[in-house]
Amino acid sequence: MLGEGSQMGDKCSVKRSVIGRHCRIGSNVKVVNSVIMNHVTIGDGCSIQGSVICSNVHLQERVGLKDFQVGAGFVVTAGCEYKGESLARKEK
Numbered sequence: 001m002l003g004e005g006s007q008m009g010d011k012c013s014v015k016r017s018v019i020g021r022h023c024r025i026g027s028n029v030k031v032v033n034s035v036i037m038n039h040v041t042i043g044d045g046c047s048i049q050g051s052v053i054c055s056n057v058h059l060q061e062r063v064g065l066k067d068f069q070v071g072a073g074f075v076v077t078a079g080c081e082y083k084g085e086s087l088a089r090k091e092k
Contacts, residue, residue: 009044020055043078 002008003020009027019025020037026044034051042048043061051068053059059070060078070076071088 003038026061037072 001018002014003023005021006019006023006025008014008025009029011027012025012029012031014031015033017031017034018036019031020040022038023036023040023042025031025042026046028045029042030047030049032049034048034053036042036048036053037055039056040053041058043059043063045062046059047064049066051065051070053065053070054072056073057070058075059065060076062079063076064081065076066083068082068084069086069088071086074087076082076087
């Protein structure tokens with residue numbers, strides 16, 4: 001499922017996933033069993049499996065996420081790989 005205003009680059013693979021509105025997905029991106037919320041930017045060559053990405057997140061190039069959660073507003077640095085963790089801000 002692809003939300004309104006979202007764009008995908010060349011050679012993308014999206015399986016059993018939901019992509020929110022106004023997302024930009026780069027080339028050679030693989031998304032499997034994941035939820036990507038609104039206004040998310042995903043760089044070229046990323047791989048996302050079994051993950052939840054909240055709104056206004058920016059994934060730079062070649063990021064690998066598996067069974068991972070990214071809280072709203074985070075920037076994930078290029079070339080990083082995360083598995084079974086989460087990035088979230090602590091509530092004050």
